[in-house]
Amino acid sequence: MSLAMPERRLEKLSPSAARHRPWSPERGHALLLLPPLLLLVAFFVIPLADVVLQSFAGPGHPLTQYERIFTQSSTLQVLLYTFQTAATVTLCTLVLSYPVAFVVSRAKGNLLHLSLALILIPFWTSTVIRTYAWIVILQRRGVLNEMMLDWGWIERPLKLMSNGVGMQIAMIHIMLPFMVIPLLNTMRGIDGNLLRAAAVLGANPLRQFLSVYLPLSLPGVSAGSILVFISSLGFYITPALLGGQKTMVAVLIEQQASRLLDWPMASALATVLLVVTCLLFLLYERAMRFARGGKTVGEVS
Amino acid sequence: MITKQPSSKRSTFDRRQILKGMAATSVALTGFPYIAKAKPATMTVPNSGGALEEAFKVAYFDTFQKKTGIQILGAPYMDTARVKAMVENNAVDVDILNIDATEAAALARLGLLEPIDYSVFDKSTLLPAAAKEHYVLVDVAAYIMAWNTKTFTAETRPKNWAEFFDPATKEGQRSLWKLAPQTLEVAAMGGGQARDKLYPIDLDLAFKSLDRLKADLTWWTSGAQSAQLVIGGEVDVGTVWNGRVFKAKNDGAPVDYTFDNALYVCDSMVIPKGAKNKKEAMEFLANMVDATNQATFSKAIPYGPVNTKSFELLDAKTLELLPNSPQNGKTAVFQDFDYWAEKGPEIFERFNKWLVG
Numbered sequence: 067m068s069l070a071m072p073e074r075r076l077e078k079l080s081p082s083a084a085r086h087r088p089w090s091p092e093r094g095h096a097l098l099l100l101p102p103l104l105l106l107v108a109f110f111v112i113p114l115a116d117v118v119l120q121s122f123a124g125p126g127h128p129l130t131q132y133e134r135i136f137t138q139s140s141t142l143q144v145l146l147y148t149f150q151t152a153a154t155v156t157l158c159t160l161v162l163s164y165p166v167a168f169v170v171s172r173a174k175g176n177l178l179h180l181s182l183a184l185i186l187i188p189f190w191t192s193t194v195i196r197t198y199a200w201i202v203i204l205q206r207r208g209v210l211n212e213m214m215l216d217w218g219w220i221e222r223p224l225k226l227m228s229n230g231v232g233m234q235i236a237m238i239h240i241m242l243p244f245m246v247i248p249l250l251n252t253m254r255g256i257d258g259n260l261l262r263a264a265a266v267l268g269a270n271p272l273r274q275f276l277s278v279y280l281p282l283s284l285p286g287v288s289a290g291s292i293l294v295f296i297s298s299l300g301f302y303i304t305p306a307l308l309g310g311q312k313t314m315v316a317v318l319i320e321q322q323a324s325r326l327l328d329w330p331m332a333s334a335l336a337t338v339l340l341v342v343t344c345l346l347f348l349l350y351e352r353a354m355r356f357a358r359g360g361k362t363v364g365e366v367s
Numbered sequence: 368m369i370t371k372q373p374s375s376k377r378s379t380f381d382r383r384q385i386l387k388g389m390a391a392t393s394v395a396l397t398g399f400p401y402i403a404k405a406k407p408a409t410m411t412v413p414n415s416g417g418a419l420e421e422a423f424k425v426a427y428f429d430t431f432q433k434k435t436g437i438q439i440l441g442a443p444y445m446d447t448a449r450v451k452a453m454v455e456n457n458a459v460d461v462d463i464l465n466i467d468a469t470e471a472a473a474l475a476r477l478g479l480l481e482p483i484d485y486s487v488f489d490k491s492t493l494l495p496a497a498a499k500e501h502y503v504l505v506d507v508a509a510y511i512m513a514w515n516t517k518t519f520t521a522e523t524r525p526k527n528w529a530e531f532f533d534p535a536t537k538e539g540q541r542s543l544w545k546l547a548p549q550t551l552e553v554a555a556m557g558g559g560q561a562r563d564k565l566y567p568i569d570l571d572l573a574f575k576s577l578d579r580l581k582a583d584l585t586w587w588t589s590g591a592q593s594a595q596l597v598i599g600g601e602v603d604v605g606t607v608w609n610g611r612v613f614k615a616k617n618d619g620a621p622v623d624y625t626f627d628n629a630l631y632v633c634d635s636m637v638i639p640k641g642a643k644n645k646k647e648a649m650e651f652l653a654n655m656v657d658a659t660n661q662a663t664f665s666k667a668i669p670y671g672p673v674n675t676k677s678f679e680l681l682d683a684k685t686l687e688l689l690p691n692s693p694q695n696g697k698t699a700v701f702q703d704f705d706y707w708a709e710k711g712p713e714i715f716e717r718f719n720k721w722l723v724g
Contacts, residue, residue, distance in 0.1 A: 138716070139720070140716070140719050147723070205600070307588065307592055325546075325715070327448065327451055327477065
């Protein structure tokens, strides 16, 4: 790790200090972790613990809120819809990003820089603005519908905004960089000679892809998918502005927390979301490890 | 005049003690007995910001500073959750704030607000609905019907909420706020509930109205979006808050609206429990409900005054834009904020259930 360098240099520069407190590279590494760890404990772990504790507070026995969540069909349906949406968005983002990442990973020089810029520029625009841009495009008398009407492709404007379709389109668009970048990272590490070797050994392009390229790109696929899936679960602005009749769980949490002031309920909903997400993540990691023959997700050889 | 005293927020001076000793000289010399009590140099008033804060500044902040020397600073909106956290953690650094009336009612119900001291101003000139025990309404906005003028004219638009909730009579895409309050009130009126007997809301009737609309409905979640849906033609007719469309209509956008059967929704002022400058907060509130200042406010933004004396100070052009002016307010009804504070949780639950069902 390049970050550890200053510590090691320090050790060499001050031999006296080194005598009293012998430095080892490992110890230097561990100390570097301290500031971010403190930050995380103070501003993430403790508040999160507070949220979990709050979910057991409130009137009734400690599990009242959870009982309410799991006996109310509406809340369960909201959770289910949230996970379904996140899964759909992840899958579509992956399908769209994979070829893009592949092409860009092969690019060199100016083309590479240009394509990276094109991927990153929308990433720097606020989500609210991009969501409103999608409204302009997708609404009933919006750019897309007017165009298709003019060309005679459709007779009545398509309903894209009040049924969740528009929301998913916008979410996919917003999530694309989160998928492309991990994919790109992994793909650029894949040795092109391996594909050539497979070709020499008689594999057709499809076989080359399926047996060599795809397995090697899986760490990027899993990193990107996890990132997109988990971000999609907590999406707030886009579902609020483009969503249909159904509600995503983040909107429900906001309602409980700031409209109804039912903090135990809001905390319980947040905890359920957190626990289910962690469980899915563990399950996914298990599956990936199994698929890759015993290696953890993210480990690249 | 009185000079501003620095770092006065936590003064330990006891007004009465000092007065006892100095009463004669103080009164004789200055005529201002309260000079002994350190006044805050500034007070922070969180509010909804934007155009509302600009109107607040002209009508209330500047006039208060002129009167008392206390400078008022605007601050970002504090929702109920933040007020609750502030009061419960004993960290009350705001003396008075502007908040949505349903939120004020919820806070009052939880005992997080100071009672309003009605000895400071004359409440007899206020609308009866405005003077509550723990909060005071300070303006009147309205949840109303607006339509895209490319689809409907003032003659062909849904005549009332009953027609609004009946897509068979008046075909067209509708929009509503995706939240139980306000939406269920107009849905109940759409089902035939009389507006003068709107509370308790006949929920079965309201949900039946919503059922009829399900296939032709677009939901909105922010005020800007509600106006955009109608102006952009995504929907043909929908609900909006009047402050969101009057300017667009004025600027020639294809939108028109009516105050018929409007639901009044209001901003209010509250004093959080444990506020340090309660006296000044009450003086500020008194300055806000003053007839002249209320009229100045309504000229700056089309939200109606709560002081009945203000109407005579307003010109015809302004009155036309106000939800509760004599000509616009004939068929409107005030939202019952305390009803929502009490019944909110169960109705929200039922509404959410209906949404996923």
